[in-house]
Amino acid sequence: MSRGTELLLGAADAVGARLAAGPVLVALDFDGTLTDVVDDPEAPRLAPERRRILARIPAPGRWLAIVSGRALDDVRSKVGIEQAIYVGNHGLEITGPGLIRRFAPPGVEDRLSALLESLPLADMAIIENKALTATLHVRPREDDRRHAELGEAIRGPVEAAGFTLRPGKAAWEIRPAGSATKGDAVLRLIDVLPGAIPDRTIYIGDDATDEDAFRALPEGVTARVGPAGVATAARYLLPDTAAVYRFLEALIGGFRGDR
16 A cells, blocks of 8 residues: 655655646645644644744645544634635535535434444543544553454444444544545545646645545645554655644745745
């Protein structure tokens, strides 16, 4: 599955030259990409200097999209950039300047709440009900055995209720069966943003749910955040969140009119 191990920072000039041919979509995951993952899922927020870097991206012919598993209002409040496009619940909700989209099946909120109340969680996870999807944050984070045991215990009830269960970093994601992915969401944005194309789309993420977007953009500029040696469909690597911002600063500096 691994496509390459080249560091995106080393390719910033070449990537910038490639993107100079027309409109650019910069799509970024939130947790683990723009902020470090922490024990409290409510805690991550952007540092002011990082927000200033991101706020320089939106411009005529250039879009910033924050693509998150968080609920739409949650991720929008944590980023706080008015000109950005926000994708919440792994692609089930999209909003931004001139954009409002919702792709959730009817009645999903009530069905999800009933499911969460019935799951045999004991003390293994923190429940984050995001109305259309849910995340079960396994604690302690480093306990791989507990992560596997939780998935085994809840998979049957989750699927019987018409949802799917997918692993994440120290978490399990519950979504409506057949629902949108981050990859679907990015392709939908490309369809509606004038001049956007896959070849001039950047997608950076760190988790298993971001692999859907990497696979959806085989000719795009895709980068996985984290250590080398992890199987990924991304073309490039970035070692940590600090490197994400170094790349974005280099990229912005190379855009015409931003020097």
